Structures are given as structure tokens and as C-alpha cells.
Amino acid sequence: MPVDFTLIVVLVIALALIFDFTNGFHDTANAMATPIATGAMRPKVAVGLAAVLNLVGAFLSTEVARTVSGGIIREGDGGVLITPEIIFAGLIGAIVWNLITWLRGLPSSSSHALFGGLIGAAIIGIGFQSVDYSVVVAKVILPALIAPLTVGLVAFIATKLAYSITRRDTGRADGRGGFRYAQIFSSSLVALSHGTNDAQKTMGVITLTLIASGTQSIGSGPQLWVVIACALAIAIGTYTGGWRIIHTMGRGLTDVKPAQGFAAETSTAATILASSSLGFALSTTQVASGSVIGSGLGRRGATVRWGMAGQIALGWVLTLPASAIMGAFAAGFAMLGPIGIVIDLLLGTLVVAMLYQRSKRTRISHDNLHDIDDAGRVVKIRKTPRRIARRDRKKVAL
Amino acid sequence: MINWAAFVVVAVASLLASVVVVSLYSLGLRLLTSAGRALVVDPQSFTGAITVLTPKRAAKEAKRARKTASANPLTAGQKRLALVGAYTCFVLCVGAVLYGVYLIVPALHR
Numbered sequence: 073m074p075v076d077f078t079l080i081v082v083l084v085i086a087l088a089l090i091f092d093f094t095n096g097f098h099d100t101a102n103a104m105a106t107p108i109a110t111g112a113m114r115p116k117v118a119v120g121l122a123a124v125l126n127l128v129g130a131f132l133s134t135e136v137a138r139t140v141s142g143g144i145i146r147e148g149d150g151g152v153l154i155t156p157e158i159i160f161a162g163l164i165g166a167i168v169w170n171l172i173t174w175l176r177g178l179p180s181s182s183s184h185a186l187f188g189g190l191i192g193a194a195i196i197g198i199g200f201q202s203v204d205y206s207v208v209v210a211k212v213i214l215p216a217l218i219a220p221l222t223v224g225l226v227a228f229i230a231t232k233l234a235y236s237i238t239r240r241d242t243g244r245a246d247g248r249g250g251f252r253y254a255q256i257f258s259s260s261l262v263a264l265s266h267g268t269n270d271a272q273k274t275m276g277v278i279t280l281t282l283i284a285s286g287t288q289s290i291g292s293g294p295q296l297w298v299v300i301a302c303a304l305a306i307a308i309g310t311y312t313g314g315w316r317i318i319h320t321m322g323r324g325l326t327d328v329k330p331a332q333g334f335a336a337e338t339s340t341a342a343t344i345l346a347s348s349s350l351g352f353a354l355s356t357t358q359v360a361s362g363s364v365i366g367s368g369l370g371r372r373g374a375t376v377r378w379g380m381a382g383q384i385a386l387g388w389v390l391t392l393p394a395s396a397i398m399g400a401f402a403a404g405f406a407m408l409g410p411i412g413i414v415i416d417l418l419l420g421t422l423v424v425a426m427l428y429q430r431s432k433r434t435r436i437s438h439d440n441l442h443d444i445d446d447a448g449r450v451v452k453i454r455k456t457p458r459r460i461a462r463r464d465r466k467k468v469a470l
Numbered sequence: 471m472i473n474w475a476a477f478v479v480v481a482v483a484s485l486l487a488s489v490v491v492v493s494l495y496s497l498g499l500r501l502l503t504s505a506g507r508a509l510v511v512d513p514q515s516f517t518g519a520i521t522v523l524t525p526k527r528a529a530k531e532a533k534r535a536r537k538t539a540s541a542n543p544l545t546a547g548q549k550r551l552a553l554v555g556a557y558t559c560f561v562l563c564v565g566a567v568l569y570g571v572y573l574i575v576p577a578l579h580r
Contacts (some may be wrong), residue, residue, distance in 0.1 A: 132575045210473060222481040229485070230492040237496035240503065240538075249531065250499045250509030261567065268574070331496075338491050342484035342570070349574035350476050 080156045080413065084281045087163045089305045092274035094170060095182045096126060096309025099270065099356060103262040103337075113256055122263040123311040129267020130303030135351035136269055137294045139211050140276020141283065154284045157413060158190075158197040159277060161406040164420045165189030165399030169391070171424060181355035184391040186273055187212050192396030193403035215352040216388070220362030223343040227363035230335035231370025238331065251330035258337035263310070265344035266356050271306040273353060275299055329371070336360075336367035358388060490566050498559030505552035506539035 104118040113121070166182075166189030173180035187208070194202045238248055275294040278301075282288035288295070294302075340356075340363045347354045361384065368374055405412040405419070502509060544552065572578050 132571075132577075135576075214477070218477055219480075222477075223484065226481075226485045226488050230488045233489060234492050234496045237493060238500050238503075248499070250502065251495075253509070254495050257564075257567070264571075334495070335488070335492050339484060339488040342487035342491075343480065345570065345574050346480045346483040346487075349576075350480060352476070352480065 078156070078285065080160060081281055081285045081287070083413075083417075084156050084160045084163065085278050085301075087160065087167070088274050088277045088281070089301060091163055091167055091170075091182075091186065091277075092271065092302050092305035093309035093312075094167065095270050095274070096123075096306040096311075097313030098170070098182055098309075099266055100310045100313040103259050103266060103360075113259070118259070119311060121260055123307045125260055125263035126267040126271065126310045127303045127307040129264040130271035130275075130306060131299060132264075132268050133348050134272060134275065134293055134299065136272035136348055136353050137275035137279060139207075139351040139353050140273055141279035141294070154194060154198065154202065154280070156281050156285050157406045158193045158403055159281050159284060160413065161197065161402035161404075161416060162186075162190035162193035162399040163277070164402040164416050165192055165395050165397075168420060168423050169395035169398045173387070173391070180387055180391050181216075181357050183270065183273055183353060183355040184212075184216065184388070185395040186277070187353070188392040188395030189399035189402075190277070191392075192399030193406070195396075196400040196403040197407060211351065212353055213392075215347060215354050216358065219343060219347065219352075219354050220358045223339050223359050224362040224366030224369075226343065227336045227339040227366035228370045230339050231332050231367040234331045234335045235370070235372075248329070248331050251334045254334045255330055255337065258334050258341065261341035262337050262344070262360070265341045265348065266310075267303065267306065268348040269344050269354055270356055271302045272348070274302045274305065276353075278302070332367045332371055335370065336363040339363045339366070355388075487566070487570050491563055494559045494563035494566065498556045498563065501552045501556035501559060503538065504542075504544065505549045505556060506542045506544075507553065 100119060100122055104113070104115075104122045163186075166185040169185045169189065170180065170182055173185075191203050191208065234251070275298050278298045279288065279292075279294045282295070282298075283292070340360050343359055343363075344354060344356055365376075365381070369376070402416050402420075405415045408415070499509065542549065
């Protein structure tokens with residue numbers, strides 16, 4: 073480990089790890105809300121397992137970290153030199169936006185907040201030419217648009233398959249309760265995939281900082297201690313976040329059937345894992361939401377609440393530019409030199425403290441619980457439509 | 471610059487993986503039911519759950535499973551075959567998942 077870490081580098085690494093922690097904290101629900109809700113796993117076990125698998129996932133593949141550290145911001149070699157100060161400003165922007173949306177119950181993506189903050193800070197701190205827009209489009213924006221749609225389609229098909237394969241005469245056991253056991257595995261895979269994608273983003277940022285401060289060569293991947301630190305941060309975040317969910321859940325969770333939950337989780341995990349191995353920095357929240365909606369539509373008597381779907385989509389679209397503006401503001405201060413960094417830090421702490429105070433006053437409910445639940449509400453499902461139920465009574469081959 | 475093929479790869483890979491895993495597991499459940507061993511989830515084993523199956527509903531499902539098992543038109547040999555088929559499906563399903571994880575971890579096949 074190099075010893076010439078300046079204060080700012082240490083500060084950025086600490087901030088990045090805090091961001092990683094909040095990411096795990098925020099996203100436990102993505103993996104573990106459905107198995108807990110369908111009674112597939114005991115909450116304690118579910119949360120512990122999610123934490124461990126996030127840890128493991130973080131070690132599996134570092135492609136996404138390379139996308140973040142080597143792609144988005146142009147660095148060195150006649151390009152523009154990014155400084156730790158700019159990364160610092162970007163992180164402050166991302167964390168603040170993340171907390172605001174979390175508290176207001178707006179659907180948002182930690183990943184997009186991170187990218188938005190960095191891009192905004194880089195544009196203000198260095199200039200428009202510092203951002204490699206083609207990489208942003210190819211590896212962030214397009215996957216963000218395409219992934220929720222494809223995963224929705226995949227989940228839809230998988231749900232249809234799960235139901236049609238296990239379909240039996242009404243009045244006879246169909247054994248669909250057995251999907252609860254499968255969910256233990258499918259949700260574990262989601263937790264694993266979360267580690268392969270989300271923990272990587274923080275590794276990328278820390279690596280970018282080390283490159284920017286000259287302690288690491290341009291274009292190199294994350295160092296081992298960075299990988300370990302990020303993996304631990306996201307695992308601890310996952311564990312703490314899970315406890316919050318367990319203690320506050322209990323009402324208003326979307327009606328998810330085991331078969332549907334299994335299909336949704338399998339598609340989510342498959343999509344995230346495939347994307348991670350190709351270096352696409354996806355938003356795991358958006359993918360999970362897409363698959364919950366898709367699998368809901370795969371059930372009978374499902375209709376879409378388009379208003380809600382629109383709200384969620386709007387929240388997603390807003391995240392990148394909004395956090396970019398936050399990052400830009402923070403970068404504006406950071407340009408002032410050390411005093412600016414102190415101002416940033418104070419402002420950031422102030423906002424976080426204010427939000428924390430407010431969060432203690434507002435009760436945690438399904439409104440600010442998690443985004444997946446919102447996604448589940450997009451699909452409305454009638455209780456056993458009569459016409460289909462009658463058709464169902466006809467004999468189905470054993 | 472935009473690598474469209476990569477998007478296609480991700481979409482096709484996730485579709486294939488999901489379809490294979492979900493189909494195999496569903497088929498396994500189906501065969502298990504055919505073999506007269508429909509899985510009924512006992513609420514006692516999921517005590518901490520938020521949305522617990524009520525004991526009443528679980529009892530109803532257990533009764534239904536017994537009824538289905540007793541009305542099973544298959545012979546003993548066919549049932550055994552179905553059971554073997556079911557376990558084969560579960561094993562293949564786990565195998566498919568492990569293979570998928572193996573494929574995405576570069577450290578395992580370098």
C-alpha cells in the first residue's frame with residue numbers, strides 16, 4: 073500500500089465507502105423483500121445470507137469497476153487530469169441526492185446518482201470535454217434504458233412458464249408452494265449479483281481516485297485492499313439495512329406469489345450477472361423493478377397502473393441530471409481550494425444531519441421503504457377471474 | 471462505439487438462463503406432484519416470515535395434497551419414475567445455475 077496518501081484521498085475513500093454502505097443498506101430489499109414476504113426465509117437468515125453473498129459477489133468479477141475507473145472520465149495521456157477534489161465533489165452530490173430521494177420515497181438509483189454526481193462535478197471542475205460521453209451512453213445510459221425492458225420481458229416469459237408447467241385441475245394440489253424453497257436460492261443469486269455490480273462501482277471510484285492522485289497507474293484495475301474494503305462496506309450495509317426492513321415491514325407489501333417471485337428473481341439475477349461480466353454498470357434497483365413488473369404481468373388478470381409506472385420512470389430519468397447538478401454545485405465549491413472542500417464537507421454533513429433528523433420524525437412505511445414495492449404496485453391483479461376459473465376446471469392432463 | 475452485440479448477448483443470455491432454470495424447477499415440482507408428493511409448505515418452518523401462511527390455509531393445502539395423492543391414477547412404477555424425473559430436474563437446475571456462475575467468473579477459467 074502506498075504511503076503518500078494525502079488527506080483528500082483518504083477523505084474520498086472514506087466517503088466512497090460510506091456511499092457503498094448506503095448502497096447495501098438501500099438495496100437489501102431488492103434481494104430479500106420477496107422471500108421474506110412470501111415466507112420463503114426467516115428474516116434473520118435472509119439478511120445474513122444477503123450480506124455474505126454480497127461480500128462474495130464483490131470478489132467474483134471486477135469488470136464494472138474497470139468501466140467506472142477507466143471509461144467515463146477521460147484521464148491522463150494528453151487528456152484531462154481529474155483530481156481527487158472533483159471525485160470528492162461528485163460523491164457529495166451523489167450521497168446527498170440519494171438521501172433526499174430515499175427520504176422522500178422517490179424511486180431512484182444509487183448507481184445513477186453516483187454517475188450523475190461524478191459527471192456533474194467533472195463538467196464544472198474541468199470542462200465539458202472531460203467526460204467521455206460515448207462511454208456514458210454505451211455503458212450507462214443505454215443499459216439503463218434497455219435492461220429494465222428486457223428483464224421485464226424475460227420475467228414475463230419465465231412467470232408464464234412457471235405457471236403453465238405447474239398448472240393442474242382446480243381443486244388439486246399444484247405443489248406451487250414448493251417455489252418457496254426455490255426462492256431461497258433465487259434471492260441468494262440476486263444478492264450475489266448485487267455484489268458483482270454495485271460493490272464494483274465504489275471500487276471503480278476509489279481506483280479512479282488513486283489514479284487521479286498518481287498512486288496507481290492509468291488503466292489498471294482495482295487493488296486487492298480496495299476490493300476487500302468495498303466488499304466489506306456493502307456487506308455491512310446490507311446487514312444493517314436488512315434489520316431496518318425487518319423491524320419496519322409488516323404492512324402493505326405487494327402481493328407476490330412464490331412462483332412469480334422465483335421467476336422474477338431468476339431473471340433479475342441472470343440479467344445482472346450477464347451485464348456485470350460484460351462491464352455494464354446497471355442499476356440493480358431498476359432491473360429488479362422491471363422484473364417485478366414483468367412477472368406481475370405474467371400472472372392472470374393482470375393490468376398495469378400506468379400512472380404509477382410513469383411516476384417510477386420519471387424518478388429514474390430525473391436521477392442522473394439531478395445528481396449531476398448536486399455534483400456540479402459541490403465541484404463549484406471544491407474549486408475554491410481547501411476552504412471549498414471544508415465548505416463542501418460542512419454542507420454535506422449539514423444536509424445529512426437534517427435528513428437524519430427528519431427521518432426520525434417520519435415513520436418508515438411502504439412509502440419510503442423501497443422501490444421494488446412501488447414496482448409491484450404497478451401491476452394490478454384481479455382475484456381469480458371467473459371466466460378463466462371456469463375454463464380451468466376442464467381437465468388438464470396429469 | 472456502441473456495442474449493440476453486447477446488449478443482445480446480455481438479453482439472450484438472461485432469457486436462456488431464466489427459461490432453463492425456471493422450466494427445470496417447475497417441471498421438477500410438477501413431477502413431484504405427479505409422484506404424489508406435492509410440496510406443502512409448513513408454516514412452522516417459516517415462523518419469522520412477515521406474510522405467514524395461516525395454519526388454516528396450510529391445513530387446507532395439506533388436505534388437498536393428500537386428496538391429489540390418493541386420486542393419483544399412476545401406477546407405483548410410474549410414480550417412482552416421476553420421482554426420479556423430479557430429482558433429476560432439481561439436480562439439473564442447480565447444475566445450470568452453477569454453470570452460469572462459473573461462466574461469469576473470469577478467475578475460474580483463465
